[in-house]
Amino acid sequence: MLSPPNTEKMEKIEPRHISAMAPSPSQAGGGHGITVERLNAYYGQRRVITELSIELRANHVTALIGPSGSGKSTVVRCINRMHEEIPGARVEGSIRLDGVDVYDRRVDVTALRRLVGMVFQRPNPFPTMSIHDNVAAGLRLAGVRGAAVREQVERSLRAVGLWDEVKDRLNQAGTSLSGGQQQRLCIARAIAVEPEVILMDEPCSALDPLATLRIEELISELKDRFTIAIVTHNMQQAARVADSIAFLLDGRLIEHGPTAQIFTNPRDERTEQYVTGKFG
Amino acid sequence: MAAQEIRHQFREELRILEEQTLEGLDLVIQQLDRALESLTYQDVELAAMVIADDDRIDGRYLEVHQAILSLLARQAPVAGDLRVVAALLHTLRCLERMGDQCVNIAKLVPLSGHESPADADILGLIERMAQRARAEVADAKSAFAERDAGLARDLLRQDSEINRLNREIFRRAVDACADPALREWAMFMILVARCLERIGDNAVDIAEQVVFVVTGLFREFADASHGMGEAAPAE
Numbered sequence: 001m002l003s004p005p006n007t008e009k010m011e012k013i014e015p016r017h018i019s020a021m022a023p024s025p026s027q028a029g030g031g032h033g034i035t036v037e038r039l040n041a042y043y044g045q046r047r048v049i050t051e052l053s054i055e056l057r058a059n060h061v062t063a064l065i066g067p068s069g070s071g072k073s074t075v076v077r078c079i080n081r082m083h084e085e086i087p088g089a090r091v092e093g094s095i096r097l098d099g100v101d102v103y104d105r106r107v108d109v110t111a112l113r114r115l116v117g118m119v120f121q122r123p124n125p126f127p128t129m130s131i132h133d134n135v136a137a138g139l140r141l142a143g144v145r146g147a148a149v150r151e152q153v154e155r156s157l158r159a160v161g162l163w164d165e166v167k168d169r170l171n172q173a174g175t176s177l178s179g180g181q182q183q184r185l186c187i188a189r190a191i192a193v194e195p196e197v198i199l200m201d202e203p204c205s206a207l208d209p210l211a212t213l214r215i216e217e218l219i220s221e222l223k224d225r226f227t228i229a230i231v232t233h234n235m236q237q238a239a240r241v242a243d244s245i246a247f248l249l250d251g252r253l254i255e256h257g258p259t260a261q262i263f264t265n266p267r268d269e270r271t272e273q274y275v276t277g278k279f280g
Numbered sequence: 281m282a283a284q285e286i287r288h289q290f291r292e293e294l295r296i297l298e299e300q301t302l303e304g305l306d307l308v309i310q311q312l313d314r315a316l317e318s319l320t321y322q323d324v325e326l327a328a329m330v331i332a333d334d335d336r337i338d339g340r341y342l343e344v345h346q347a348i349l350s351l352l353a354r355q356a357p358v359a360g361d362l363r364v365v366a367a368l369l370h371t372l373r374c375l376e377r378m379g380d381q382c383v384n385i386a387k388l389v390p391l392s393g394h395e396s397p398a399d400a401d402i403l404g405l406i407e408r409m410a411q412r413a414r415a416e417v418a419d420a421k422s423a424f425a426e427r428d429a430g431l432a433r434d435l436l437r438q439d440s441e442i443n444r445l446n447r448e449i450f451r452r453a454v455d456a457c458a459d460p461a462l463r464e465w466a467m468f469m470i471l472v473a474r475c476l477e478r479i480g481d482n483a484v485d486i487a488e489q490v491v492f493v494v495t496g497l498f499r500e501f502a503d504a505s506h507g508m509g510e511a512a513p514a515e
Contacts, residue, residue: 236356263358265496272359277287 032098032196032227033058034079039093041074041083041251048074049251052093056197061219061228063242063259065235067280070248072231076199079229080116081109097196114138117190121202123182125174125189131157132170134185138193156192160184160218180211187218191226198222200230204237216241235275239263247271290355294364297347298424301368304340304375305421305486309414311337311382312479316410318389319472320403330386337379341372348372363496367489371424374482378417381475381482392468399462402452402469409445409476412438416483423487429494432487436501442480449473 034056041049049071056062064072077083078091081102095102102112125134135153144152153170157163162184166177174185183203190198200219204212219228219241232238238245238259245262247254247270255262255271266272274280311330318326348369351357357365416438423432450473453466484501492498 235358239356239358264362266359275358276361277290 034197034227034229035094035096035099036075036079037094037096039075039078039091039095041071041078041091042089043086044088047251049078049091052248052251052253054246054253054256056227056229057244058227059223059225060243061223061230061241062244062246062256063238064229064231064246064248065233065238065274066248066254067274068233069250071251072248073201074251075248076118076201076229076231079197080113080118080199082113082118114142114193115195116197116199117193117195119183119186119190119198119200119203122206123179123186125177125182125185127173127175129174130171131166131174131177131185134174135188135192138189142193152192153188156188157185159191159222160188161214162188178211180207180214183207183211183215184218187215187222191222195226197227197229200228202231202233205233212237247274249274290351290357290361293347293351293355294357294361297344297351298364298368300340300344300347301371301375302421302425304337304344304372305378305417307337307340308375308378308382308479309417311379312410312414312417315382315385316407318386319392320407322389322392324390327386327389331383334379334383337376341376345369345372360493360496363493367424367493370489371486374485378479378482381479384475385472388468388472392465398459398465399452399456399469402449402456402466405445405449405452406469406472406476409442409449409473412442412445413476413479413483416442416480420483420486420490423490424493427490427494429491432490432494433501435484435487439480439484442477446473446477 036052036054036056039049039052040047052071052075054062054075064075066072074083079095079102083089083091091103097112097115100107102116125131126137129137132153135156136149139149139152154163154167157166162181165181166172166185169176174182177185183206187198187203204215207215216237219230222228223243230238230241242259244257245259246256247262247266247268249270255266255268257267261267262271263275266275311333314326314333315330317323318330348365352365416435419431419435419438422428423435450470453470456462456466488498488501
């Protein structure tokens with residue numbers, strides 16, 4: 001059983017070293033995949049994820065679907081090691097990013113979370129920071145300074161389609177934006193530090209339909225650069241944005257397949273029952 | 281409205297659309313029976329009724345087709361439900377075409393003359409072919425309603441008999457053409473046989489959709505690039 005590492009005395013694996021340690025990415029385009037093997041996650045004695053193995057392909061969007069309590073968000077939190085922040089929570093098994101186990105005792109958790117960005121259900125811009133500084137925060141923590149910060153902020157805001165909307169008010173509070181804009185700001189903040197993976201936990205559930213469609217289009221654009229996993233309760237959203245669908249039930253992976261196959265001819269009867277709305 | 285209530289309404293709506301589509305096949309059988317009767321007895325008035333009543337089949341097609349599009353837009357069916365919807369759209373098209381074939385038979389009645397049929401053997405073969413076509417349409421309907429892939433696959437075997445009868449009628453009609461008095465009538469019977477053969481093919485098309493609904497895989501039972509009555513090679 002792995003335990004959270006004592007990083008004080010160990011030689012740490014820095015973010016770029018994770019990629020350097022890993023075998024050359026096997027996917028075309030040099031993407032970064034995640035391999036989860038026999039993952040078990042616990043809250044105290046209660047096991048909530050059971051023997052889950054899944055491959056999140058590089059430069060693909062994988063949607064995790066399933067009823068409430070099936071473990072979708074827990075899986076995502078295990079990938080960027082947020083699960084262990086919860087008192088009494090622990091994991092077993094391995095999660096590899098480019099072949100390197102993220103639970104390796106030498107891995108710097110902070111650095112990992114730059115490589116594996118996360119976007120949450122509710123937009124959460126830093127309330128005391130401006131639009132510019134929200135995007136720049138991660139860069140400054142990584143030691144970037146000066147013009148490089150401004151350039152990367154602009155690149156990131158352009159990438160999420162927000163630059164033209166905010167370029168004349170970058171000094172305004174991030175919270176002055178609409179909900180959809182705030183969520184795009186959070187995505188810009190995540191991609192500014194050039195992660196390899198972006199995890200999204202129901203990123204559109206608090207947004208109006210138009211804002212939702214904009215985020216979905218953004219996801220389709222971002223997958224050329226990043227590996228994306230998205231948790232969603234919205235079946236039609238999963239169908240629109242995902243390349244593959246992973247159906248979870250009671251902490252187990254029931255089926256993982258191409259989106260078209262899951263929504264036209266699922267192999268497991270439980271998947272059929274769930275996507276057709278017979279339960280959930 | 282609660283999610284489960286929406287799904288119940290959706291299921292009921294889909295059930296009704298399926299019912300309406302399959303009832304359209306009953307209309308086709310009625311039309312086929314009347315078209316053959318009009319041909320057998322040279323009943324021009326009955327033939328005119330068959331032609332006029334094709335509006336019922338066309339109307340059914342339009343109504344159900346529109347309702348299915350509405351269902352697709354509102355309910356976004358997936359998986360097995362989506363396959364049923366796709367199969368219903370295809371089946372609707374088949375039944376509309378089968379209705380048109382019945383009209384084509386009826387239109388030949390006044391053309392083939394008020395005299396008694398000149399060749400009883402050919403007419404006998406036509407009647408046997410019509411019975412086969414009728415049975416295929418009825419079995420296609422049953423296979424769909426019961427999701428019976430076995431019965432659906434059997435339609436290919438049944439249809440090979442229709443194809444055989446079609447070839448037999450053609451041969452006899454060619455022989456009958458040696459007699460100038462029979463020539464025109466024989467040509468019309470070839471056309472009637474062709475219409476019945478097309479009805480059989482449409483029934484097989486519906487059967488292919490049944491297998492698609494059940495298995496999730498679409499395979500043609502047979503295609504034109506292979507010998508008549510041969511099944512398409514398995515993949």
